[in-house]
Amino acid sequence: MAIEQVAGSKLEEILGADAAGLLEHQCKTIPKENLQLPGPDYVDRAHAASDRPTRVLSSLQSLLDHGKLAGTGYVSILPVDQGIEHSAGASFAPNPIYFDPENIVRLAIDAGCSAVASTLGVLGAVARRNAHKIPFLVKLNHNELLSYPNTYDQVMFAGVEQAFAMGAVAVGATIYFGSPESTRQIQEVSRAFARAHELGLVTVLWCYLRNKAFKVKGPDGQLVDHHTAADLTGQANHLGVTIQADIIKQKLATHDGGYAALNPAGTSYGKFDRRMYTELTRSDESGRGGNPIELCRYQLANCYMGRSPLLNSGGASGGADDFAAAVRTAVINKRAGGIGLITGRKAFQRPTPDGVRLIHAIQDVYLDKRITIA
Secondary structure, X not given: OOHHHHHOOOHHHHHHXXXXXXXXXXXXXXXXXHOOOOOOOHHHHHOOOOOOOHHHHHHHHHHHOOOOOOXXXXXXXXXXXXXXXXXXXXHHOOOHHHHXXXXXXXXXXXXXXXXXXXXXXXXXXXXXXXXOOOOEEEEOEEOOOOOOOOOOOXXXXXXXXXXXXXXXXXXXXXXXXXXXXXXXXXXXXXXHHHXXXXXXXXEEEEEEEOOHHHEEEOOOOOEEEHHHEHHXXXXXXXXXXXXXXXXXXXXXXXXXXXXXXXXXXXXXXXXXXXXXXXXXXXXXXXXXXXXXXXXXXXHHHOOHHHOOOEEEEOOOOOOOOHHHHHHHHHHHHHHHOOOEEEOOHHHHXXXXXXXXXXXXXHXXXXXXXXXXXX
C-alpha cells in the first residue's frame, strides 16, 4: 500500500517544505559505504562475527522476519510502557481500551509490527495466548511517577529470567545518561544484558539523556534543550553499544552543539573536537545547520557504524500533525541508515483504526524503494 493511500497525501505533500531537503539530500559526511546497513542479510553481515550466542542471532532474525516489514531488514515496534513512565490515567485517557493488555498486543498484531514492547505485567497477562503470534520485548526497568515529590530514576521492575520464561525474544531497558543515577543504571543494565545474551535474548537500550543542566540559554537568550543534541545523544549511543546493546533506541536529533553549549568559558564538561560539527554533521558549534539526516547518521555512526542498528522513537502524540511527523521521522531514519521506528503514543492515543493507519504509513516509508539511503 502506498503512503498516499494510508496518509491521504503524496509523500512530498506530507513532508511539505522539507520534501526536497529530505528526499534529495546526499550525505557528504560519513559515507553510506562505511555503514552496516539494514537488509535481508543484516544479521549475517553485522552480527555473525560477534561473540553473541547463536540463540541471540536467531532471536534477532525472528524480529526481522515478523510483520509487514518481514524480510526487508527493517523493523516497526509498538512500545506501550507509558502506564508507568507517564501514568496509566494520563496515557490511556484518550483511548481507555488500552488499560487492557489484550488490546495493546492486538494493536501490534493488527498493524503488522515486528514486535510489541511493554512491561512484565502487560505482556505476562496475555503471554499464553499471544507470545507465539508476535515477538515480545519485555521492558525491564522504568521511571515511576507516583513517589512524591516525583523523582526521575530508572529502577528494575523485572528480571531477565521472567522475560525468558514467558517466551519473550528480547528485553529492553532505559539508562538516563548524564543523570546522577546513570553509573548505577549502567551497571544494572550491563549485568541484565549479559544474562539476557546467555539465555538467547536480544537486548534493546533506550539511550536517553536526563539532566536539567542540559537546558541552557542560547546566543539569542532563548532556552535550548540539548537532550536531543546530536553530539550528546551520539555519545549516549556509544555508551549503549559498549554494554552490548544489540539495538539502540534514541530520540531523533533536532540540532547539534550540545558539548559546545555546555562548555562556556571557565568550565569543562566532557570532550569534543570541533570537527564533530564541521566535518561529521556539517553544522556549527551553536548547533545550527546540519541536515536532519546528517544528524541522525552521526547518531548511527556512534552505534559502531550500524553494527548495532538505530531505532528512533516516534515521539509524543501531537494531534492532527502526527501522521506527517511520523512519516518525516521515518524518512530521516531510513535515509540516515537506521533500522526503523518504535512508535507508541502516536498510535494508541487515537482510535484503533487510525493507530493502525499511522503505523502502516511509517512502514510504507521503509517499503518504498524510492526512499533510498543518503
